[in-house]
Amino acid sequence: MANSESAKMNKAEYWDERYQSADDPPPREWHLGYDQLEDYLKAHVYPHWPADASIMHPGAGSSHLPMEMHNRGGYTNITCAEFSPAVIAQMQPLDPGLKWLQSDVRDMPGVASGSYDVVFDKACFEAFCAWGPKHLLKEIPDVIVSDSRRYSQEMYRVLKPGGWFIIISVFEARYVHHLVKCEGTNWEDVHAPKALSADGWMQTRAFCLRKPGAQET
Ligand SMILES: C[S@@+](CC[C@H](N)C(=O)[O-])C[C@H]1O[C@@H](n2cnc3c(N)ncnc32)[C@H](O)[C@@H]1O
Numbered sequence: 001m002a003n004s005e006s007a008k009m010n011k012a013e014y015w016d017e018r019y020q021s022a023d024d025p026p027p028r029e030w031h032l033g034y035d036q037l038e039d040y041l042k043a044h045v046y047p048h049w050p051a052d053a054s055i056m057h058p059g060a061g062s063s064h065l066p067m068e069m070h071n072r073g074g075y076t077n078i079t080c081a082e083f084s085p086a087v088i089a090q091m092q093p094l095d096p097g098l099k100w101l102q103s104d105v106r107d108m109p110g111v112a113s114g115s116y117d118v119v120f121d122k123a124c125f126e127a128f129c130a131w132g133p134k135h136l137l138k139e140i141p142d143v144i145v146s147d148s149r150r151y152s153q154e155m156y157r158v159l160k161p162g163g164w165f166i167i168i169s170v171f172e173a174r175y176v177h178h179l180v181k182c183e184g185t186n187w188e189d190v191h192a193p194k195a196l197s198a199d200g201w202m203q204t205r206a207f208c209l210r211k212p213g214a215q216e217t
Pocket residue numbers: 009010011012015028029030031058059060061062063081082083084087103104105106122123124126127128
């Protein structure tokens with residue numbers, strides 16, 4: 001692991017403490033907010049999915065993206081999945097139109113297979129990767145490979161055939177694909193990774209993967 005803090009990022013206790021810390025007050029939005037994502041959403045997501053599409057935001061945290069996709073995007077069936085009770089307590093009262101599910105997104109036994117049309121990840125996958133493509137692909141620590149692949153397999157399971165797995169990440173495509181396109185999944189690219197921010201270190205990109213199957217959008 002790169003350092004002691006990043007080694008804890010796959011634990012709910014770490015996030016609870018962080019969300020309750022007076023040194024790190026809300027609101028917190030990782031990477032881009034709704035305003036920066038809106039062009040991408042309007043061009044590549046909204047035209048494909050109707051207002052009643054079932055959408056999950058894994059690791060929704062204190063992001064306002066789910067609220068904005070509800071209030072400005074018009075989506076009526078949004079579930080925020082989180083393993084930090086502290087952030088759920090902070091965020092749930094802000095929009096009664098969102099559902100919150102306390103769950104570890106690496107293993108969601110309470111969620112039936114084929115439940116969602118879209119999984120929209122902004123910076124949750126990155127929590128498994130301890131912030132970083134700091135390693136050569138062949139040197140990625142086992143815990144990162146194992147966490148991120150369990151997560152990818154679980155998102156594959158809970159998506160409907162034809163469902164989309166969107167990942168907003170600052171990691172390079174070769175790193176994301178190496179971890180997410182794993183055994184037990186058969187992801188297809190909906191589009192090539194799209195740059196959402198200026199070129200350079202920490203450039204944010206949208207990855208859009210599809211679970212093969214009958215449902216066309
Ligand atoms: C980097 S923050 C991103 C928060 C938010 N999506 C955003 O973009 O602002 C990662 C979030 O994922 C949550 N998280 C990390 N691992 C998780 C897991 N295994 N199951 C559920 N939530 C998890 C953390 O509690 C945290 O809120």
